[in-house]
Amino acid sequence: MIVIKVGGSAGIDYDAxxxxxxxxxxxxxxSVLVHGGSDETNKLAQALGHxxxxxTSPSGxxxxxxxxxxxxxxxxxxxxxxxxxxxxxLQGRGVNAVGLSGLDGRLLHGKRKANIRIIEQGRQMxxxxxxxxxxxxxxxxxxxxxxxxxYMPVVAPLACGENGEALNVDGDRAAAAIAAALRAETLxxxxxxxxxxxxxxxxxxxxxxxxxxxxxxxxxFAEGRMKKKVLGAQEALAAGVGRVVLGDARGAGxxxxxxxxxxxxxx
Ligand code: ADP
Numbered sequence: 001m002i003v004i005k006v007g008g009s010a011g012i013d014y015d016a017x018x019x020x021x022x023x024x025x026x027x028x029x030x031s032v033l034v035h036g037g038s039d040e041t042n043k044l045a046q047a048l049g050h051x052x053x054x055x056t057s058p059s060g061x062x063x064x065x066x067x068x069x070x071x072x073x074x075x076x077x078x079x080x081x082x083x084x085x086x087x088x089x090l091q092g093r094g095v096n097a098v099g100l101s102g103l104d105g106r107l108l109h110g111k112r113k114a115n116i117r118i119i120e121q122g123r124q125m126x127x128x129x130x131x132x133x134x135x136x137x138x139x140x141x142x143x144x145x146x147x148x149x150x151y152m153p154v155v156a157p158l159a160c161g162e163n164g165e166a167l168n169v170d171g172d173r174a175a176a177a178i179a180a181a182l183r184a185e186t187l188x189x190x191x192x193x194x195x196x197x198x199x200x201x202x203x204x205x206x207x208x209x210x211x212x213x214x215x216x217x218x219x220x221f222a223e224g225r226m227k228k229k230v231l232g233a234q235e236a237l238a239a240g241v242g243r244v245v246l247g248d249a250r251g252a253g254x255x256x257x258x259x260x261x262x263x264x265x266x267x
Contacts, residue, residue, distance in 0.1 A: 001030045001184045004255060005175035005232075007191035008036025008082060012249045014089060017190075020255040021152075022093035030147055032182065033090075033097075034155045034175040036191075037074075037082035038064070045073050055118040055127065061227055063132060065116075066168045071131040074168050075101075078156040086154050098146055101156035102135075103166050105142045108174055110135045110159030110167050133159050133167030135174060138181035172232035180239030187236045188258045189229045190249035195264030196221055196230065210266045212237050233266045243267040 006017055025031060041064075045052045050073060053065040066074060083099040090097035102108030110133035115126050146153045155178065157171040172189055179187040198205040198221055210218045215237075219230045233244040247263030248254055257263075 001032075001182050002186045002188065002259070003032045003034065003175050003179035003182065003184045004188045004190065005034040005171055006036065006249050007171070008038040008040060009192045010039050011192040012190075013251065014086065016252045017249060017254055018086065018089035018093055018095075020253050022090060022095045024255060024259075025095050025152060032143060032147075032153045032155065032178055032184075033086065034157060034171055034178060035078075035082055035086055036171045037077045037156070040082060041074055041077045044077055045070065048073060055116065055120070058117055058119055058124060061231075062224055063116075063170070064168065065127060066131040067129050068131065071166060071168060075158070075166065078158065083154060083156045090152060090154065095152050096150055097152045097154050099154040099156070101158040101166075102169065102174060103158045103160045105139055106160045107139045107142055107155065108135050108157070108159040108169065108177065109137045109139070110161055110169055112161045112165060112167055131165070131167055133161055133169050135159055135169050135177045138177050140181040143178065143182060170228050170232070172229045173235060176232035176236035176239075176241070176244075179236050179241045183240060185242045186259065187233070187241050187244045188247055188255065189232060189244065190247045190254060190258060191229070192248070192250055193226075194248045194262075195246040196226065200226070207264050210264060212267060215266060237266065 042052045055065045079101045087097045087099040112133045116130045157174040159167045159169045196207045222230045244266045245258045245263045247258030
């Protein structure tokens, strides 16, 4: 069992990714795909006159401020074009993919963080009316039912809150929670960099291997959104996933290469 998270940043070749995923699937590799969509969401938000706003928490993690309108735009991309674009590509390659969000069937359940604390210009502030959340659990039975039926689940990172509300949740941590629930051997977190870089953006400074016990020390190299990937990796390993690879989603054979250990292997 493997769980693959593919980012939504510019530069990712989704056709090549689906070629590789389909080939592995046809060889019998059970897989769940979790996807991003941040770049498309930013573009659509701009086009709709509701530009994105990113905020930083006191502990240094960045996230998309998600007011109600942003949640709707987020759903248009994540539950719409991004998810269906992957399902369509996989269907075209003979994989019976089923696209769903974490809201559907309470695949991911979570807790809303209606008020979030942020740091802006050195000052702490509280933002209200936020529709982001943290993941509390996974409907593992639903995923198993799909996998047993021969379907590949393609999951958009939303969660269902305690009152049934749709929540924007982090994709890397959603993939980590799914990998843990399915007791996956490997979690691949693929984006538009070769892995965790010691001197970002110098691609020759790739950190090839991190022992689980030393994640904290290496986490200091991650900035911006890479921080969430390292956190996701840490959560997955703590919950029993065998290994996590932070790998490159660009170019042909990216899934196979990451499975073979290209990228940053955390074990
Ligand atoms: P995705 O949307 O593809 O999941 P993100 O854009 O959220 O990926 O995260 C990957 C980004 O993290 C890289 O494109 C890069 O800009 C940033 N980053 C920050 N620090 C590092 C680092 N030390 N090594 C690699 N990438 C880093």
